[in-house]
Amino acid sequence: MSRLKGVAERDPRAGFRAERRDCGASVPQGLLKAARKSGQLNLSGRNLSEVPQCVWRINVDIPEEAKNLSFSTTERWWEQTDLTKLIISNNKLQSLTDDLRLLPALTVLDIHDNQLTSLPSAIRELENLQKLNVSHNKLKILPEEITNLRNLKGLYLQHNELTCIPEGFQQLFNLEDLDISNNCLTTVPASFSSLSSLVRLNLSSNQLKNLPAEISGMKRLKHLDCNSNMLETIPPELAGMESLELLYLRRNKLRFLPEFPSCKLLKELHLGENQIEMLGAEHLKHLNSILVLDLRDNKLKSVPDEITLLQSLERLDLSNNDISSLPYSLGKLQLKFLALEGNPMRTIRREIMNKGTQEILKYLRSKIKDDGPSQSDSAIETAMTLPSESRVNVHAIITLKILDYSDKQTTLIPDEVFDAVKSNIITSINFSKNQLCEIPKRIVELKEMVSDANLSFNKLSFISLELCMLQKLTFLDLRNNFLNSLPEEVESLIRLQTINLSFNRFKILPEVLYRIPTLETILMSNNQVGSVDPEKLRTMENLVTLDLQNNDLLQIPPELGNCVNLRTLLLDGNPFRVPRAAILMKGTAAILEYLRDRIPT
Known part of the structure; x- marks a missing residue:
């Protein structure tokens, strides 16, 4: 039972007392027994107001079944597995005790959807932790000890009441997925740039007025979500993030579309519900891989001919702007979805717009002046005058x-x-x-x-x-x-x-x-x-x-x-x-x- 060695040093009585009978009906003995075999325990949605001691001590105390002298070889309790995954989400927990340290082998701790206002300092001892989900709680601050979790890959803090990020956060250098959306953050520390392994960062629904230029140091970042903040500008350094594939900037206060000369892999750019007034060739020329461009609910008055530079574009949302006409060249794109509702469109009849994307594109293509017709005019005339084809x-x-x-x-x-x-x-x-x-x-x-x-x-x-x-x-x-x-x-x-x-x-x-x-x-x-x-x-x-x-x-x-x-x-x-x-x-x-x-x- 080598797994008990480190814990026994902190608790000399470990391994010598029978398992406490304080779990009640909330944690059946059968569930604990199965957890010792699998290393996983799910206590989600059990109306718990506190975590029973038998859960914290699951790998410390002698289990109940050890008292049964007639156990079979398949029930060798001394071969129990360390608990590596603990789920206690959807309960009524208001706090966690320092007994958390009795589960040093945990790699996954999921305590989302509770009423926690803080985390215990003992969390620093969960050095093997790879995923921590504390979303949908009432956290106002994070303990500095959280920066000791160097193996953490996924950290989920969304829907709390956080106003700041603790010093030393950059020490979580293995972090790949970080969600701090729906909090009360007003700034992002420049030290975030040291999170070099980060692939996904969600900062949406906070109170951010700007992003630090240092954010460009996240060389592996693919997904950046800054929806629903108070951003007025985007640092030009963000355009140097070569790995960026998805960028969400909806519901901010942007007046200008940023340029992205280095974002060669950018596939989706969401800029809806801002105050952008102009779309120019300089904004489009580098978006070689863009598949989705969302510009709905802005103040655009026109779309440039250079929109045809976006040869990969599949979805274009221009709804609820001030656009009165579209360049006919737009019809050359192979769009699967084009939204134009809520614009004072004068050049396309309403009945055509109601028919959907493909009909709009066909109409625009039909208006393109043909410099070199592929068929001779006489051939077209002859075909058009054939009686049998008069309706075609x-x-x-x-x-x-x-x-x-x-x-x-x-x-x-x-x-x-x-x-x-x-x-x-x-x-x-x-x-x-x-x-x-x-x-x-x-x-x-x-x-x-x-x-x-x-x-x-x-x-x-x-x-x-x-x-x-x-x-x-x-x-x-x-x-x-x-x-x-x-x-x-x-x-x-x-x-x-x-x-x-x-x-x-x-x-x-x-x-x-x-x-x-x-x-x-x-x-x-x-x-x-x-x-x-x-x-x-x-x-x-x-x-x-x-x-x-x-x-x-x-x-x-x-x-x-x-x-x-x-x-x-x-x-x-x-x-x-x-x-x-x-x-x-x-x-x-x-x-x-x-x-x-x-x-x-």
């Missing part, structure tokens, strides 16, 4: 690669529509706003070309196998139909990234969707979905947007909080009671954190 937009086929036969209120697509394609390359089809009860069989003729299919606002009650043969499909819009299931063959759409199934009759999230690893966006609002499988969703590593608004979800499984890749999770309009509306309003990150904190261990 051949110009769109040739110049925009779109087969458009939308808003005709027809029950089937005429053969002349498909005949008009001829030898032209088609990348998009739009058969929306018709009366189609089935997908036209000739759609299969386009299987080697089409990446974007819009069949919304029809009367489809099933999906035919012809559609499942369009293996180059990346975007599929089936909203506003009569669908209640998808065929297994949809799994063959191996490049599908976005599927819109809103306003249909689904009662569950179709199983086949879980098996499409390329999916990034699933839109399922306004159905009758009553359940989702969080474990299967977690395997969808590319899924970033899940819209389940206005469905029949009676409960949200806490395990959904493990889907950490989700950037947008929409749950409004469901009959569940928790999470409460106040949590939903805080956004996706807050929802996921809330759910994670309630996962039974």
Whole structure:
């Protein structure tokens, strides 16, 4: 029993007294017995107002089962394992005693969601600790002894009442994940720059007016969250953080967009709800890897032509600004999501904006002046005057690669529509706003070309196998139909990234969707979905947007909080009671954190 040696030096009676019977019903003996074997003890949600002595002394006192002389070889109590993981979250603890030192082997200590106002100085003796979660308590200060935890990799202090960080904090040089969000910090110590192993830093929802220039010393930092502070400027040194991938600066007081010449890996930049007035080429030219740019709720008046420099951009949010027109060149980007609501837009008709991202981009592309037409004018004239094709937009086929036969209120697509394609390359089809009860069989003729299919606002009650043969499909819009299931063959759409199934009759999230690893966006609002499988969703590593608004979800499984890749999770309009509306309003990150904190261990 070598693990008792260090503890026995502090307590000479250790190992010679029988286990105390002071645990009561709150900690069953069977649970303690299992913990001695596994090294893990979970006392979450047991209404504890203090930690029973038998927990602190679990590896010190002789266990109850030692009194049983008839124990089998499988119950050799002297071969017990040191406690390495202790979870006492979701209780009513107001303090911890110095008996904490009796568990020197702990690597994980989770005491979130209690009523702690302080931590004992004995915490310094948990030198093996790698993860400490003290979030959702009432801490006003951290003990300096916490800086002695040199092996700490994850420290979670969110939702407390901290006003400052103790001196010597930089000694936690192995720290990789630090969350101090939702506290009362007014400054970040310059010494933070010494946290050279830090990968994720969350400073959101504090009272920070500036960031220290030294923050650029965090050479491995990938994720920096400064949402909901009082920042008026960003230090230029932040632009030198070469590892930075995600930067959140929403809900601050920024008036100028920072430049990022060294942030070559930056994938997401969130600047919504600030006071930014101008977007220029100098702000965009270095964002070579940017996938998400959020500029909603600012004071922008225009978007520069140089927006086309952002060749990787997938999501652009410009809603609630003062933008009256967009550069036509924006149509050249391969955006999956473009938000323009709340702008005094004069150059794009409302009916086009209501049709969504792809229609807006197509409209902008159609306005680009063609310097060198790929087809001769005479060829276009001839095609346009053929009587059999008089209702087909051949110009769109040739110049925009779109087969458009939308808003005709027809029950089937005429053969002349498909005949008009001829030898032209088609990348998009739009058969929306018709009366189609089935997908036209000739759609299969386009299987080697089409990446974007819009069949919304029809009367489809099933999906035919012809559609499942369009293996180059990346975007599929089936909203506003009569669908209640998808065929297994949809799994063959191996490049599908976005599927819109809103306003249909689904009662569950179709199983086949879980098996499409390329999916990034699933839109399922306004159905009758009553359940989702969080474990299967977690395997969808590319899924970033899940819209389940206005469905029949009676409960949200806490395990959904493990889907950490989700950037947008929409749950409004469901009959569940928790999470409460106040949590939903805080956004996706807050929802996921809330759910994670309630996962039974």
